[in-house]
Amino acid sequence: MTLQVSDDRRVRTLTLDRPEALNAFNEELYDATADALLAAAEDPGIAVVLLTGAGRAFSAGTDLLEMHQLATDPDVPRGKHGFIGLVDALVDFPKPLVVAVNGLGLGIGATILGFADLGFMAAEARLKCPFTALGVAPEAASSYLFPALVGRQHAAWALLSSEWIGAEEAQRMGLVKEVCPAEELMATARRHAEVLAAKPISSLVAVKHTMTAPHRAAIREARDRENAAFAELMGGPANLEALAAFAEGREPDFTRLPPGW
Template sequence: MTLLVSDDRRVRTLTLNRPEALNAFDEELYDATADALLDAGRDPGVAVVLLTGAGRAFSAGTDLVEMHRLATDPGLPRGKHGFIGLVDALADFPKPLVVAVNGLGVGIGTTILGFADLAFMAADARLKCPFTALGVAPEAASSYLFPALVGRQHAAWALLSSEWISAAEAQQMGLVLQVCDPEELMAVARRHAEVLAAKPISSLVAVKRTMTEPHRDAVRAARDRENAAFAELMGAPANLEALAAFAEGREPDFSALP
């Protein structure tokens, strides 16, 4: 199973479960996570979703091996929801979403924090938005959500530099609420989730709706702009050089590219 699901005290825990691939999202995991969020949103017995990863990573982002195949062979079948469907499920999720970043988070493993209502991070975890290193554009409405969450300059550095962000830096920026000892991460995240889950679901939903509704149109507009830019750049020379370099185990060379 690429996604583990468990329920306790009205908290549904979703655990990304591709540890051999550092929980990178392939089409199957995108679909499973989107379906799980849709199910949790409709389930009257679920008050809060807690999202984390199995093994030493939270998520290494999109599976670049599959991404390369999709970029070079447009005829390959896609998932039911895919990346865009997961982003829509996150944007529309009506209940509190708590994220526990247990290890490295790359790409969607970082930008998903824009949709978190509470986020906690292990002290030894790291984050990266590798978009410019892959020759592509931002994703998951991060071009809107990150400046709103951490301020323009922190967001610009995260989205433009493709540099690693430590747990301490993530907390200082405002990407996460609290940094925890790795052994205590899930206990801390779960304790906060259970505090929320003890409240009336109708009230939780109303509070979240009043916080997110003013931004709904802007999030969707950002998603559409990003998707258009991503589609234009995916498969272009810079992206193909980045993917080829990854497959060959070398650093990409963009020096001759615009």
């Protein structure tokens, strides 16, 4: 199992559980998480979903070894939902989503905070949006959601620089509500989730709908733009250099790329 699911007091906790891979999303985990969100959306006994990770990482983002296979071998099987299906499930999720970042979060492990109604972060946790370091484009509508959450310059730095963002900086930027000692993270996140879960589900859904409805079209348009840019860049010279460097355990050298790349 790549995803652990548990229910308590109308809160469904989803725990990403590939600790040996730092909870990186392969096709199996993308499918499992999307299915879990879809199921929670339809379950009348679930009011809130709390998402976290097992081990020392929240999520290292997309599994780069599998990403390299998908980029270079058209015969590699793809999942039912994949990355795009997970993003769609996040966009459409009608109930409160609480995210507890217990360790490092890269790629979707950072951009998923754009969909969090409440975000909490362990004090030692860090985030990175490594898109330029991988020679690709933003993802998960972060090109729209991050500027809306944290302002243009904070978003530009996060999405353009591929630099680490510490927990305190993430809180100052507005990516998370609260920073906690690691040993208090889940208790804090659960306490907030249970406050929400004690409220009428119909009211929670109505409030979230009124907050998100004005942004849904813009989010989908951003997602489509990102997907088109990502598809154009994936497998290109910069992306292949980044993936080869990762597989070989070295830093990528983008200075050797053709002009314009």
